Amino acid sequence: MKSRIDRNWPTIALIVGLMLTSIGVFSQDEPKTKDGTVFTVGMVRTGANTDDQYLNELAGYWMPMMEAAKAQGLIISYRVLHGTFSNEDDYNVLFLVEYPNLAALDPNPATEAKWKAIRDGLTAKLGGSEKLKAMRTGLEAMRTYQGEKVMRDVLVK
DSSP states (O other): OOOHHHHHHHHHHHHHHHHHHHHHHHHHTSOSEEEEEEEEEEEEEEOTTOHHHHHHHHTTTHHHHHHHHHHTTSOSEEEEEEOOOSSTTOOSEEEEEEESSGGGGSOOHHHHHHHHHHHHHHHHHHTSHHHHHHHHHHHHHHEEEEEEEEEEEEEEO
């Protein structure tokens, strides 16, 4: 007479085999990428023969603001990329600001207070809000702001 285990051995082997196969299938579904940091990407088209002047103006306000934000841990890094146009509607200046994650872009009173303090300090350093307004008006005459995107760095495993 056969014991119960001897009679059920084929069934047990089939169940164990299916379990091992399913583990292999699940492990193959692991993502091949990992989310990295988050960038805001601003695109600007400068007017004819205004590239150097526009970039020099950035050094007076935008870049010091980014340095202060980096020092306070609000951003990880920033870059300004300058290049050529690929067509008549293209941008030639690209602003990249790197944040640790999407949550860093969410409204937050403490973060907003830090940004306001940076802006207020730079405005005072430039000579007040009227001088800042005049500088911005000059920038607007030199460029066309073409938009901004939020993009994530994708790390391939």
